[in-house]
Amino acid sequence: MTASSTPLPFPILIGDIGGTNARFSILTDAYAEPKQFPNVRTADYETIDEAIQKGVLDKTSVQPRAAILAVAGPIKADEIPLTNCPWVVRPKRMIEGLGLVDVLVVNDFEAQALAIAALSDDNRERIGNASGDMVASRVVLGPGTGLGVGGLVHTQSTWIPVPGEGGHVDLGPRSKRDYEIFPHVETIEGRISAEQILCGRGIVNLYRAICAADGATPTMSDPADITSHALVGSDKAAVETVSLFATYLGRVAGDMALVFMARGGVYLSGGISQKILPALKKPEFRAAFEDKAPHSALLRTIPTYVVTHPLAALAGLSSYARMPANFGLSTDGRRWRA
């Protein structure tokens, strides 16, 4: 066992730090259920250290010795700025100030990937007819503030989470209608990446492009307004937006399944998937997912799910904390010790 794969000492503070909310729990040992703390709103505290002190440590007599934190953003140095939130994670300062001896920081979609290694039927909703829990590679896509993608490769009896920037792959037109709409989709440096459509801001982008293609004036600018009108069928452009969103999400999900040979399943996480679940259960998502000649037969066998676990990232990190040897999680350059 290398130094970097030595288990972290219990009790372990587990944290999922999002742009708006941070969620924490403490795992006292490998067998206990995690002790859950109320969500902390990131805007309520100036620093993450203060949030951990007041939101967790002041509320319990258990003093964690280690911490595993999932953050949105690249982990490159001793100071880790978060995307979409002014907090900076400084593991060395946490060790000095919070009484910790060991801090591991991972990417948020690695945590999501850890979670999909074992999700019970209570914590996922199946889309389409393919089913089964084959022990094989998986992939998770999460449309939220952005589009996160994480692979979970299964090899040599080990689950290996693969972080990446899969949300930024190109997304191209396919149908006649796509060719009418795509010229109006806002680009990023001339490119339509998947994230230009498959996230909160992307829903608005797609809705505007549909209106532009039809010569109509857009009336909505909030993704939640568009999806709620779509779900009740009260606005034609909104209905088409969500239908095409499901198609494009299926198209990209199918691509990711091909890349990772994800026979074990493709999972949709992120705030938006749960909110538009009825739309994802309509035929469009699955049809686009399976429409992958010459590999449609393979795609038809791959199950797709929406993750409904309210705290999936925390659950994934807890599985790792309990049984690190089951996961090939790289800790190089992301683990700090006293």
Ligand SMILES: Nc1ncnc2c1ncn2[C@@H]1O[C@H](COP(=O)(O)OP(=O)(O)OP(=O)(O)O)[C@@H](O)[C@H]1O
């Ligand atoms: N009902 C809805 N329909 C469509 N989009 C929505 C809806 N509600 C929120 N959104 C959009 O979802 C995005 C937020 O996604 P999500 O809740 O997954 O947050 P996140 O990126 O995971 O951050 P955090 O971890 O802080 O919650 C925002 O762009 C928001 O506008």
